[in-house]
Amino acid sequence: MSTPDCLLSLAIYTRQSLAHDDEFSSCDAQFEICHEFITANRSKGWVWCGRRYDDAGQSGERLDRPAMSQLLDDLRRGHVDGLVVHRLDRLSRKLIDLTALLTELRTRNIPLLIVTDPTLGTSATDTLVLNILGSFTEFEREMIRDRLADTRAAMKRKGLRVAGKVPYGYTTDPHTKQLVVHRQQAKRVKAFFEWAVEGQTPAAIAAIANARRWLTNPSPKKPSGGRWTPRQVADILANPVYRGQIHTANGPAPGTHEAIIPVELFERVREVIAGRRVSTTPRGKAVLAWPLRGLVVCGRCGRTMSTSVIHHRHFRYRHYRCRSHAGGRPPCKGIAVPAHELEQWVIRELSSLSPDQFRLPQRRQEVTDFQSLWAMLSEKEQIENLAAVVEQVRFDPARSKIQLSLRAGAVGAVAGIIAKREQAREPEPRRSRRKRSPADKPLGTG
Ligand SMILES: [Zn+2]
Known part of the structure; x- marks a missing residue:
């Protein structure tokens, strides 16, 4: 060997x-x-x-x-x-x-x-x-891939969710991984759609949601949820998952999960958003001389009080005064209220008055929303926008009582102001930064 x-x-x-x-x-x-x-x-x-x-x-x-x-x-x-x-x-x-x-x-x-x-x-x-x-092995891997693709396609055909981020308003069943309505979040999603159909912009809706301290779903950057952005609200308003559909390669298809928004409401919001034109509010509006002009009502006769200015020495005294001859009756005597004091009172009351004290068909929640948003405005903004939120100031000298009522769209109006202000702080949108074409060149230069 x-x-x-x-x-x-x-x-x-x-x-x-x-x-x-x-x-x-x-x-x-x-x-x-x-x-x-x-x-x-x-x-x-x-x-x-x-x-x-x-x-x-x-x-x-x-x-x-x-x-x-x-x-x-x-x-x-x-x-x-x-x-x-x-x-x-x-x-x-x-x-x-x-x-x-x-x-x-x-x-x-x-x-x-x-x-x-x-x-x-x-x-x-x-x-x-x-x-x-x-x-x-290769063959087996292919088989597995095909089987997975088949399964995904079959699940989608049956309207089942396959994977992806769980949309706000839903959570997932731990066993089936299918969408289940998250009651509290669903209420908020519903509110978004209801506000949108009333004409609120996504920016205004975001402002209201943030005023109510509603938080978005947690993200890696914000593990406990963050403030709502107009973009996030717009995404929700456009997501067909809320009307019970799922995303597929061929567009939205009926899902098996519970819808949060009725189809009619979803469609109406879509129309409102599609029909919205860019608003052209003049900028740099001067502080109004009479922020409550036409809104103050005489508590004795029920007619609108006029504006009145008395010059005395170097001073100028503004009053709201009952001077109306409407209905053939003479104006009430001695019914005048100093304008500045009334305006300041209204501004103060708007943020501090208990919802019960508003003589109004408004719901408590709406008044609370309004007040938290109103408090976010500067004094200048508050004066400028009094007419946009106040429907009527009723001055009753006999009972020395003043009653306030809010406009129906008051919450949205203030939310819109805040939203616009927040957008102005962000970088200019791309549209206005675009390169000027020769046609845009101002005439008479160069
Ligand atoms: Zn009167």
Whole structure:
């Protein structure tokens, strides 16, 4: 018997799954067979490495078995020169894992010797088998991909949600992953749509929501939710998920989740938004001389009070005064209220009056909204916009009582002012930054 040039230190790997605990498949039985196989080939320099790698009661479905992990570790560190197994399926029952293992062995130049099929150890066959296994793996991956695509398509056809961000107003069922209405958020979404159909802009709606301290869904940047932006509100108003549809490649399709917004309301909001023209409010409006002109009503006769100015020395006294001859009756005598005091009183009362004290058909929530928004305006803005929010100031000198009523659109008006102000602080929109075409050039220059 010739002496081998060099010794090949071989590891023996055995695995026995729980399902088959007969004697022939036990780790010991596999080890004996493998060890005999090595001994029989001693002339080639084969020796057992002296350490056992036995995974008893381990499934072949997974690679993270204790002995397998140890074996891979030792292979990578170069502690063994080759690997002996009884059957190929001892390594793994999963093609994908098996291929990964075989590829690693091959790249590390570590021979794999299979007792039941010794020819597999030869390089030509090895390569062929690897290729076949590789294509099987590839095929399996394709199959999985196709199956996933089929499943997604089938789910969409059935109106089921597949994946993606959960829209505000919904949460997901932990088991089915389908959309479930989030009661509190859904109420808010509904409010957005109701305000929008009343003509509020997304910016105004965002301002109201922020005044109510409603928060958006958490995001990586704002883990506890953030302030609403007009963009986010506009996205909600345009999202067909709220009318019960889902997004598909071919556009919105009926979903299986519960709608938050009735179809008619959703459509009406869409029309309102589509029909909205760019408003052209004049800028740099001067502070009005008479912020409540035409709004003050005489409490005695019920007629509108006129504006009246008395000049005395260097001073100018403004009053709202009952001077009307409407209805053929003479004006009430001595009914006049200093304008500045009345205006300041109204401004103060607008933010501090209890909702109950407004003589108005308005709901409490609306008055509360109005007041929190009103308080966000500067004094100048408040004076400028008194006429936009106040419907009537009723002055009753007999009972020294003043009653206020708000316009129906008061909340939206103030929200709009705040929104406009916040937008003005942001960088100019792209539209106004666009390059001037020659036609835009002012005449008479250059
Ligand atoms: Zn009067």
